[in-house]
Amino acid sequence: MKPIKLIIADDHELFRNGLNELLKKYDDVHVVALVEDGNQLFQELEKHKDIAIVLLDITMPNMDGFQVLNKLKNSDNNIKPVVISMHDEGNYIASCAKNGAYSYLLKNTDQDELIKTIRIVNDGKKYFQPQIAEKMINYMSEQSVSENILSNKEKEVLGLISKGLTTKEIAKQLFVSSRTIETHRANIIKKLEVKNTAELIKKATEINLI
Amino acid sequence: MKPIKLIIADDHELFRNGLNELLKKYDDVHVVALVEDGNQLFQELEKHKDIAIVLLDITMPNMDGFQVLNKLKNSDNNIKPVVISMHDEGNYIASCAKNGAYSYLLKNTDQDELIKTIRIVNDGKKYFQPQIAEKMINYMSEQSVSENILSNKEKEVLGLISKGLTTKEIAKQLFVSSRTIETHRANIIKKLEVKNTAELIKKATEINLI
DNA sequence: TCAAAAATCAGTATAAATACGGATGCTATT
């Protein structure tokens, strides 16, 4: 039986090397390369055409995990990305799933789950742990709505509000009447279901609108 | 020569075990125990009285790294804590240094730096990499001002403002006059050097005040 | 214990935000 060839992509050297050491215990897994960002990953993927799995961190310099997922999705290959992240937030998980991740593991996962996931994914099946899937579903049903709800102009106004500009100043800067900005502000507040500007800014930062 | 006895405290099992594997290469280092939070750490420290170094993560459940540093500082021992964190923010670094950390490493440090640090710290010397020390200094001169500048009452009011409550509502809730809350709000705005409530909430979230 | 900081309250005035109401031209989708 051929070993499962995989590459580890993580900008934390200690984690990367540590994971490598851990995986040496398993005969059916062969770590082909260790890289610290997406660019290096694709260089390695050029060299090795038989990679089955990429263990992928999200937060990396240069080309991060999201970009890697996107590029993998839009190219012809059968590499199965497994995200290993420390963020258990719904938006991270959902974004990864949407962009083709075969699994999403937290860095506090135990070794058994890791090797189990690698083996399942290697068979071409996606595998998300129940608690991860739940976070994703919760996110889908709540947050994603408000992310796409604002028009471009409204997002622009929101950004200026958060910089401390008043309605009048924003109107001047955007060459429109104050009334227009007031309407925008009112619409934004209504859409995000908040009471006033203070709560608006808080909610907007929470859902990464600004 | 006796090996350097150390304990690894990190809630991420993969990282913890990986680090353990890495350190097995070095004959002068002996990993006595792996723990996932501060409580377990102190249980182990009870059992082993000759621990020289603790490799300590900041973000852990139950008892986190900061609490561990504090407890170690206030007890009689010569355990030298080395923080290994993924946050390269000045406030984290400064807090650790202030609470007795002998070093502060990032998780993307290479193995050579890690073992070098362990050996230096084992000799009783503190060691902070130049870029870490620089971050800390920058923080000292800038951020710490705004972090510690708010009084408890002001922080409480700030929290309520961010929930969308008006001055009047806050006053009612805290059983004081609206004037008081207005003064608080004005003082908070002045202290954080922002123009209005919108910018205030943004800055407050940026520096993790709310 | 003495000084500094924090928490409390006040007057007056202006600026800004919010809540109602309503309107028009434009664009994209059905």
Next chain:
DNA sequence: AATAGCATCCGTATTTATACTGATTTTTGA
């Protein structure tokens, strides 16, 4: 062609927030 959403604008009125100056009591820390 019609509907819906978006961006733009307006009036009136009320509520909130901000600016300025000033004060007292309590708490805290050196």
